[in-house]
Amino acid sequence: MLDIKNYSISKKLTWMNMLVSGVALLLACAGFCAYDLYSFRASLISSVSIQAQIIGDNTVSALLFNDPNSAEKTLSALDANRHVIYAQIYTRDGQPFAGYWRERAGETLSLPVIPSGQTQIHWFKNGHLGLARSIVFQGKPTGAVYILSDLGAMNDRLKSYAVITLLVFLASLVVALLISRISQRVISEPVTQLAQTVRIVSNEKNYSIRAGISPNRDEVSTLIESVNEMLEQIQQRDGALRRAQQELEQRVRERTIQLAVANKELDLRNREVERGTKLKSKFLASMSHELRTPLNAIVGFSDLLAEGTPGQLNDKQRRFVNHIKQGSAHLLQLINDILDLSKIEAGQLELRSEEFLVTDALPEVLSTIHPLALAKNIQVKQKVESKSLVKADRVRFKQILYNLLSNAVKFTPKAGRIAIECVDHRDFVRVSVTDSGIGIRLEDQKVIFDEFRQVEGTTDGTHEGTGLGLAITKRLVEQQGGQISVESELGKGSRFSFTLPAADSTSKVQPPAEPAKAPVLATSGRLTPLVLIVDDENSSRELLAGYLEPEYRVAMAESGFEALKKAHQLRPDAITLDVLMPGSSGFETLAALRKDPETTNIPIIILSIVDQKQVGFALGAADYLIKPVRRPALLEAIRKHVPSPADDDSSILLVDDDPKALELLEEALRSAGYETQGVRSGTRALEVLSNKVVGALLLDLLMPGMDGFEVIRHVRQDALLKDLPILVMTGKNLSNEEMTLLGHETQALLQKDGSWQEQLIVELRRVIGGRNLAKSAGQT
Amino acid sequence: MSYVRGTRFLSCIPQDRRTWRGLGRHAWLVAVAITVAWGLLAVPVLPAQNPKPTEFQVKAAYLYNFGRFIEWPANLMPAKTGSFTICVLGEDPFGPALDATLAGEMIGNQKVVARRISGPPDSGDCRILFISSTEASRLNKIIESLDKTGVLTVSDIPLFSQRGGMIQFVLEGNRIRFEVNLTATHRAGLTLSSELLKVATTIRRDRD
Numbered sequence: 001m002l003d004i005k006n007y008s009i010s011k012k013l014t015w016m017n018m019l020v021s022g023v024a025l026l027l028a029c030a031g032f033c034a035y036d037l038y039s040f041r042a043s044l045i046s047s048v049s050i051q052a053q054i055i056g057d058n059t060v061s062a063l064l065f066n067d068p069n070s071a072e073k074t075l076s077a078l079d080a081n082r083h084v085i086y087a088q089i090y091t092r093d094g095q096p097f098a099g100y101w102r103e104r105a106g107e108t109l110s111l112p113v114i115p116s117g118q119t120q121i122h123w124f125k126n127g128h129l130g131l132a133r134s135i136v137f138q139g140k141p142t143g144a145v146y147i148l149s150d151l152g153a154m155n156d157r158l159k160s161y162a163v164i165t166l167l168v169f170l171a172s173l174v175v176a177l178l179i180s181r182i183s184q185r186v187i188s189e190p191v192t193q194l195a196q197t198v199r200i201v202s203n204e205k206n207y208s209i210r211a212g213i214s215p216n217r218d219e220v221s222t223l224i225e226s227v228n229e230m231l232e233q234i235q236q237r238d239g240a241l242r243r244a245q246q247e248l249e250q251r252v253r254e255r256t257i258q259l260a261v262a263n264k265e266l267d268l269r270n271r272e273v274e275r276g277t278k279l280k281s282k283f284l285a286s287m288s289h290e291l292r293t294p295l296n297a298i299v300g301f302s303d304l305l306a307e308g309t310p311g312q313l314n315d316k317q318r319r320f321v322n323h324i325k326q327g328s329a330h331l332l333q334l335i336n337d338i339l340d341l342s343k344i345e346a347g348q349l350e351l352r353s354e355e356f357l358v359t360d361a362l363p364e365v366l367s368t369i370h371p372l373a374l375a376k377n378i379q380v381k382q383k384v385e386s387k388s389l390v391k392a393d394r395v396r397f398k399q400i401l402y403n404l405l406s407n408a409v410k411f412t413p414k415a416g417r418i419a420i421e422c423v424d425h426r427d428f429v430r431v432s433v434t435d436s437g438i439g440i441r442l443e444d445q446k447v448i449f450d451e452f453r454q455v456e457g458t459t460d461g462t463h464e465g466t467g468l469g470l471a472i473t474k475r476l477v478e479q480q481g482g483q484i485s486v487e488s489e490l491g492k493g494s495r496f497s498f499t500l501p502a503a504d505s506t507s508k509v510q511p512p513a514e515p516a517k518a519p520v521l522a523t524s525g526r527l528t529p530l531v532l533i534v535d536d537e538n539s540s541r542e543l544l545a546g547y548l549e550p551e552y553r554v555a556m557a558e559s560g561f562e563a564l565k566k567a568h569q570l571r572p573d574a575i576t577l578d579v580l581m582p583g584s585s586g587f588e589t590l591a592a593l594r595k596d597p598e599t600t601n602i603p604i605i606i607l608s609i610v611d612q613k614q615v616g617f618a619l620g621a622a623d624y625l626i627k628p629v630r631r632p633a634l635l636e637a638i639r640k641h642v643p644s645p646a647d648d649d650s651s652i653l654l655v656d657d658d659p660k661a662l663e664l665l666e667e668a669l670r671s672a673g674y675e676t677q678g679v680r681s682g683t684r685a686l687e688v689l690s691n692k693v694v695g696a697l698l699l700d701l702l703m704p705g706m707d708g709f710e711v712i713r714h715v716r717q718d719a720l721l722k723d724l725p726i727l728v729m730t731g732k733n734l735s736n737e738e739m740t741l742l743g744h745e746t747q748a749l750l751q752k753d754g755s756w757q758e759q760l761i762v763e764l765r766r767v768i769g770g771r772n773l774a775k776s777a778g779q780t
Numbered sequence: 781m782s783y784v785r786g787t788r789f790l791s792c793i794p795q796d797r798r799t800w801r802g803l804g805r806h807a808w809l810v811a812v813a814i815t816v817a818w819g820l821l822a823v824p825v826l827p828a829q830n831p832k833p834t835e836f837q838v839k840a841a842y843l844y845n846f847g848r849f850i851e852w853p854a855n856l857m858p859a860k861t862g863s864f865t866i867c868v869l870g871e872d873p874f875g876p877a878l879d880a881t882l883a884g885e886m887i888g889n890q891k892v893v894a895r896r897i898s899g900p901p902d903s904g905d906c907r908i909l910f911i912s913s914t915e916a917s918r919l920n921k922i923i924e925s926l927d928k929t930g931v932l933t934v935s936d937i938p939l940f941s942q943r944g945g946m947i948q949f950v951l952e953g954n955r956i957r958f959e960v961n962l963t964a965t966h967r968a969g970l971t972l973s974s975e976l977l978k979v980a981t982t983i984r985r986d987r988d
Contacts, residue, residue: 058975060975061849061973061975061976061978061979062978062979064841064845064848065842065845065957065958065976065979066838066955066956067957067978067979070978070979137848138848138887
């Protein structure tokens with residue numbers, strides 16, 4: 001009810017004072033009342049006692065002379081005291097002698113015993129005071145008087161006393177209230193004022209207000225002074241803060257103006273730079289095209305001459321042609337490198353972000369390197385332990401690896417060794433190329449990645465190069481977020497290592513390369529059969545893959561379990577199965593594959609050291625070869641079971657506006673066993689395609705009139721031609737968008753730089769299969 | 781034990797129980813207190829019920845009591861015998877009652893004694909003289925002879941107070957009362973207490 005806790009201090013103080021004075025008053029009043037009651041009782045007793053004595057004295061003669069009337073007359077004097085309700089005189093022997101009743105005659109009470117030695121006794125009972133007193137006359141007991149008085153007097157007294165007490169109590173409280181109201185101000189007023197001041201300060205955030213100083217010297221005044229001091233400090237800090245803020249604002253304004261000026265300048269310069277860049281990139285584009293096109297002709301035709309395609313040359317001619325060939329190849333490489341470098345320098349190198357497995361990209365590089373290594377009888381080993389996807393531009397990754405490997409081949413003496421290692425290193429994939437070459441001196445190691453620097457002593461002609469390879473490699477690695485380093489010991493060999501960021505570990509489990517490739521496979525899948533190689537030995541798998549590629553696409557599994565999974569996933573056209581494998585053996589895998597209705601029709605060729613043909617055939621193997629297997633035997637076995645989808649009538653349509661290039665291509669392809677038809681414009685190509693079924697389209701991009709992109713669009717819109725394999729071959733620097741478009745719409749992309757011929761053949765075989773080659777090879 | 785006895789005791793005394801009836805639940809305490817007091821004081825405080833006193837027993841007591849309410853002149857006080865003498869003139873109607881009543885009583889510091897005399901000359905040390913009815917015929921002479929001697933004359937002879945006697949016993953119903961001749965007592969130099977006069981049936985004042 002009384003929520004005293006939340007009262008204001010002033011109220012609390014008032015209440016406290018009231019409580020204290022109330023309690024004190026109450027106690028005092030109670031004490032006075034009690035004392036008064038006690039003393040009043042005593043006086044009442046003594047008054048009744050006196051009356052009894054007077055009556056006794058006045059009734060002695062009546063008693064002695066046996067005159068009750070006289071005694072009654074005496075008793076009637078008690079009428080004057082309205083509180084006496086009954087009185088009785090007793091004779092000496094205790095017999096009632098004369099009585100008095102205030103109201104009407106009632107019962108006569110017998111005399112209570114008065115102990116000897118006492119003349120009177122009294123008692124309070126039932127709101128009455130009873131008093132008995134013996135009457136003594138001249139030392140002789142003569143009788144006794146008994147008076148019964150009601151306590152009306154006392155009650156009256158009490159009542160009036162209570163009323164007075166109450167009045168005094170209330171009056172005192174009122175006075176106490178007034179006094180405490182006034183006196184509490186001494187404490188509460190400064191506090192209230194302080195609270196109000198603080199509230200105003202905090203509401204208005206006005207720290208210049210001060211609390212009024214109390215004239216008293218007590219804790220409250222100390223508090224007020226402290227608060228004032230605090231406010232003073234806050235005000236000072238506030239001021240300082242505001243000044244600092246103003247300064248800051250001023251500074252910001254100045255800076256903004258400076259910045260705006262600088263921005264304007266920058267904008268101007270940017271525009272200049274932009275214009276410069278545009279010019280530069282235009283120049284680069286035209287340079288790459290204009291320089292490469294004639295060089296391609298030189299390189300290509302000198303190749304053909306050297307191979308003796310147009311007719312046998314004599315030794316001298318052949319030697320000269322080889323000089324031309326080597327010189328122009330070097331020149332082409334140099335041009336390519338310079339163009340790359342300038343693109344990097346100009347910041348125009350557009351890198352795509354792809355995710356792929358090193359194991360997928362590696363064979364493509366090795367296929368180019370192997371012939372070079374083979375020529376010097378250099379053994380190339382690979383050890384791929386990385387299971388992570390690399391996040392990089394796949395083409396550039398191959399370029400990096402090719403640069404390092406070709407360097408290694410270049411600087412490794414005959415019958416040396418080159419090792420490729422690939423490991424996961426935290427969030428990176430680390431690839432290193434180790435050779436047993438001549439090594440690099442320590443001081444040279446520092447400059448080896450600089451432009452146009454070749455290690456001294458290596459420019460003796462035997463190790464010719466542009467001196468740009470490593471510089472480009474370094475830029476390419478670094479631009480993709482990796483690092484490149486070299487360790488080397490002179491005379492013993494070198495190790496070049498580079499790292500590239502790995503893709504998120506979430507996608508680490510299985511390469512999404514296959515799903516990514518899936519649309520491409522869907523259009524060309526029927527053209528290139530897929531073989532699943534199941535073998536627990538890596539080397540064995542690689543060997544088999546080398547046998548089968550590029551006529552077949554290859555997938556690998558290193559255990560029976562993985563084989564079942566991949567067979568389900570990829571639906572290969574054939575499976576080669578090793579028998580002796582840890583875990584589930586080849587036979588178990590074979591049985592499991594046969595049992596599954598989805599894989600039961602896939603032909604399975606067992607390749608094993610053990611000769612258990614009967615078991616194998618009983619379990620449903622399509623063929624059984626004993627290791628070591630030779631390539632022709634393997635290919636023949638697979639061809640037996642996998643029908644080649646290649647069209648016998650297929651020929652390759654070549655489209656290029658440059659007649660020299662066209663001729664070169666025709667020569668190269670024919671020598672590789674393909675039938676070709678060349679046209680010099682996109683329009684013409686579409687005419688041919690509408691009249692004739694071809695196996696593939698080899699397309700140049702930069703052509704007058706209808707360019708390559710338009711041709712691709714037309715082809716892909718045609719329902720009959722939408723599955724036609726398209727290979728693009730260009731000297732153009734492609735933008736990322738163009739790359740993406742080509743990646744979607746075409747099956748291969750070749751840059752007209754240097755060794756495109758071999759790659760062209762490889763890609764053609766991949767795209768349209770080796771059937772034509774086999775046939776052509778058979779014919780020649 | 782004491783409770784049981786007390787209770788039994790109380791049950792024998794019904795009037796006590798009546799008196800203290802109102803005490804309610806404190807009856808026990810009071811009862812015990814009374815029992816103790818009773819045990820100590822029962823005999824002197826509650827006297828035995830005497831048989832109704834005879835006429836002359838009462839009159840004897842009155843004689844003694846008159847002595848207690850009356851002051852004699854100071855010159856009379858030193859009596860020869862040193863005692864307060866109540867005399868009976870004529871034939872003694874009291875028998876042994878007077879001596880029995882006065883036995884051991886004192887007035888002031890004087891022992892009260894009774895004496896029988898035959899004539900007024902013997903009344904030398906008498907303070908109160910009871911004149912027996914046998915002396916009625918000689919009353920005038922007797923009163924005359926005792927004039928101004930300071931002797932209180934008391935008698936039950938009819939018209940005694942009117943004939944110059946000081947206090948005359950009269951019978952009112954069955955109660956014995958008395959008349960006072962204040963003139964006579966004044967002449968004798970006696971001072972009667974107003975208390976005494978209060979209970980007198982008649983107070984006579986002769987014109988003289």
